[in-house]
Amino acid sequence: MSIDPPNSEELDVLAVLWSRANDRKSTDASLTIPRINELVQRPLPPAVARIILDELINRGLVISPKRGVRDRFEITVDGLNYFEGRTEELVPPTNKLAIGEEKQAQIVKKLRELSAIVDLAELSNEEKSQAKAMMTATLAMAEAPSPPWDTIKSTLTDIGNISAAFFLAFEIIKLIA
Missing domain, CATH: 1.20.1440 (de novo design (two linked rop proteins))
Structure with missing residues (x-):
């Protein structure tokens, strides 16, 4: 699968969801935006977190299996495969966005x-x-x-x-x- 690498904020959110998916103590791999915000390195306003999660969903790296008042998000198999064993080489791109x-x-x-x-x-x-x-x-x-x-x-x-x-x-x- 060919996708653009996540930027630093997306990578931070993806790392939190990856960690949750690999947490053997947890019975639920999904997290809400407030909980994600508690776990990321640099807290994000809810609107920014929503934009980041929407972008990760569009890329197929995250899903939102539980919709409702408090949407929940979890990493997909593609997200796990993307993240597995690549944490050291994943560096945010310097200027990969092509804007006309x-x-x-x-x-x-x-x-x-x-x-x-x-x-x-x-x-x-x-x-x-x-x-x-x-x-x-x-x-x-x-x-x-x-x-x-x-x-x-x-x-x-x-x-x-x-x-x-x-x-x-x-x-x-x-x-x-």
């Missing part, structure tokens, strides 16, 4: 919208300064001839973590993914 000029322009436009939202947000001076600095860097990277999309996605996740008001950051991540 039209989509890049759309992303830059959305980043400018997010930048305006940051300017108007009711945040502490420290939070606003941090968000503005990250937005400036993200916009500069997105406008570059060969943007580092994985770095941009990671920075947008950090911006989204500053305030729930920056939900647009997660929508931009969907465009990049």
Whole structure:
């Protein structure tokens, strides 16, 4: 099976699900988003966790066998096969995402919208300064001839973590993914 390697956040979630599937003490290999968030190296906002899990489901590495109020997720056989014995060689790609000029322009436009939202947000001076600095860097990277999309996605996740008001950051991540 030929699939793109998971990025660092996807790999972290996949590692948690792999560990759960291999836990002999557990009778249920599935986990909820809040539980996954407790176990990943760097906690993710629920919306970001959902985007990551949806991407892993689309790749066939994760399934959601128990739908309902608290969706549960578990690693698939393909996910196990992908992860087994490869933990040391699995390194997030540096810039494997191929995004066309039209989509890049759309992303830059959305980043400018997010930048305006940051300017108007009711945040502490420290939070606003941090968000503005990250937005400036993200916009500069997105406008570059060969943007580092994985770095941009990671920075947008950090911006989204500053305030729930920056939900647009997660929508931009969907465009990049």
